[in-house]
Amino acid sequence: MSNDRAGFEAFVGARTPALTRTAYLLTADAHLAEDLVQSALLKAAEHWGRIHTSAEAYVRRTMYHRQVSWWRRRGDVREHSIEGYDAAHRAPDPDVALSVREALALLTTRQRTVLVLRFFEDLTEQQVADELGISRGSVKSTTRQALERLRRTSPHLAELVEDPA
Structure with missing residues (x-):
């Protein structure tokens, strides 16, 4: 039992910053992100001895499911970010990071969640x-709508993407 506990504590210490960054992208709110990570880690702690796949994959999947449950219950509630939340992990150009953060905050919770999973977590549409727990068509349309909104509200971010043509 103590070996399981030590393994869990090591996992939490090593992966919490990365999990929190993902949760922040999902929620666009520092406090909700912390709640989401804590909730997922609590569930992982309860099942730690029975997790036979990647522990990080288990926790991330739990975070996604809880986030979906939250946005289904709340509807499209707009969250507000707290400045300086991720100062230790800020990108080299803080103006660009702030622009991306502000652009993501303009999306609905569902749109932001789909984009984070598709492009930050690099998951397929399926x-x-x-x-x-939605259809592949919903993922496609939500991605399209979110990208259209980003292009419309934050055209300056297109400069960050290299054009392959």
């Missing part, structure tokens, strides 16, 4: 659909 994997996102499976994770969120």
Whole structure:
């Protein structure tokens, strides 16, 4: 039992910053992100001895499911970010990071969640659909709508993407 506990504590210490960054992208709110990570880690702690796959995959999947439950219950509630939340992990150009953060905050919770899973977590459309319990078509349309909104509200971010043509 103490070996399981030590393994769990090591996992929490090593992976909490990365999990929190993902949770922040999902929620766009520092406090909700912390709640989401804590909730997922609590569930992982309860089942730690029975997790036979990747522990990180288990926790991330739990976070996605809980986030979906939250946005289904709340509807499209707009969250507000707290400045300086991720100062230790800020990108080299803080103006760009702030612009991306502000752009993501303009999306609905569902749109932000789909984009984070598709492009930050690099999941396929089908994997996102499976994770969120929605159809593949919903993932495609939500991605399209979110990207259109980003292009419309934050055209300056397009400069960050290299054009392959």
